[in-house]
Amino acid sequence: MxxxxxxxxxxxxxxxxxxxxxxxxxxxxxxxEDKISFGGYIKVDARYVDGNVGYKPFWIGSGTKLAEDASQFNIFANETRFNMKYTHGEVMGFIEMDFWGGEGNQIVSNSAHPRIRHAFIKYKDVLAGQTWSTFMNTSAIPESADFAGATQGLVFIRQGQVRYTMGDFQFSLENPETWGGDTANDSVPDVVARYNLKGDWGSVSFSALGRQLNTNSGESETAIGGSIAGRIKTIGKDDFRFQFHQGEVGRYVGVGFTKDINTDTAGVEKVEDTTAYLAAYRHYWTETLRSTVLYGSAEADYSGAESSQWSVNLFENLTKQLAVGVEVGQYRQDNLDADSNYAQVTMKYVL
Incomplete structure (x- = not known):
């Protein structure tokens, strides 16, 4: 046997x-009862950046102003990722890794380290582990060559959590982290509640966030924020994607845009208040040729941080799994009066 x-x-x-x-x-x-699934994609990017905001392989919510304009060109495949899903009856385990772990050696081997993206277990309506925050609506992320596109206008965060889903309602307790404050006393999990609306017209989510933040002076502050995001079908295969976030959302919005607690020159600490938004329209020229135009912006009241990004792209599916694209755009650090233009060509093969 x-x-x-x-x-x-x-x-x-x-x-x-x-x-x-x-x-x-x-x-x-x-x-x-048992099944294993493998997936992911291979993505190759050629990126050119010119201006007085320092080069990044993809734009995030903050940047460095250079003393003078600079130009840089790179070819890389770090966004490539691989995932595995294990299913046993009503239990599912999922893990995914990509190659943004740093330490890439461009002199000889470009040996970038892998890093964990997702690792969670799902049983019926309960999820436990690291994945996208419940505060985040992934369906509202636009298609772009630049990773995620206009990140300062997005809720974009992965972290440990326990989530319960009941129909269209979701509730989670998530990993606390007071960025800019006293992380040693982060003893209360972040709380997220979300309601999802779905239909033939598309989908919209309404999310609320509540946290206890700890200042370096030993004070505890309550932080509350809200988000609305969605994808609306329009004409044919076209769609409109949007996000709007407001309140004391700190590290949840903008991929490093602003800290949860900011300190002024007089040493006064305050919970930051942020307003951020993103709007993107995708139009299909043919069944496989499409373009997305997008704009995202974020402003922080206390620190004065302000950034924005626009872009327009063109993607074509050469096969069902293989797509090529080109994108041009501009990233601005408005409070620093700095900006850089960029152009990117990409090829993506979905496994």
Whole structure:
């Protein structure tokens, strides 16, 4: 009789052949209750940046103003990612990694480190582990060559959490972190509540965030913020994506845009208040050729930080899994009176 371990090996062996042939997504059935899925994509980018905001492989909510304009060109594949999903009845485990872990050596090998993106377990309506915050609506992220596109206008955060879903309502307790404050006393989890509306017209989410933040002077402050985000179908395959965030949202919005607690020159600490938004329209010229034009902006009341980004792109699917695209745009650090223009060409193969 063939052992269970040997059966699994026989069932898994076709994966090696399929992977070498670069076919789309893989599902391997181990038994009636057990299945392993493999996925991800390979993405190659050529990026040119010119201006007085320092080069970044993708724009985030903050930047460095240079003493004078500079130009830089890079080719990289760090956004490439790989994921695995394990399913056993009503239990599902998911893990994903990409290569933004740093330490890439451009002199010889460009050996960028892998990093964990997602690692969570889901059982029925309960999810536990690291994944996108419940405060975040991933369907409202626009298609762009620049990773995520206008990140200062997005809720964009992955962290440890326990989430309960009941129909269209979601509630989670998430990892606390007082950026700019006393993290040693972060003893109360962040709380997120979200309601989702879905229909033939698209989807919209309404989210609320509540946190306890700790200042360096030993004070505890309550922080509250809200978000509305969605994707609305328009004409044909076109869609409009939007996000609006307001309140004491700190590190949840803008990918490093502003701290939760900011300190002025007099040493006074205050919970930052942020207003951020993003609007993007995607138009299909043909069944496979499409463009997205987008604009995102964020402002912080206390620190005075202000940044914005616009871009326009063109993507074409050469096959069902392979897409190529080109994008041009501008990133601004408005409070620093600094900006850089960029152009990016990308090729993406979805596994």
């Amino acid at each position: 063939v052992s269970n371990k040997f059966k699994k090996l026989l069932l898994a062996s076709p994966l090696l052949v399929a992977a070498s042939a670069a076919n789309a997504g893989y599902d391997i059935k181990i038994s009636d």
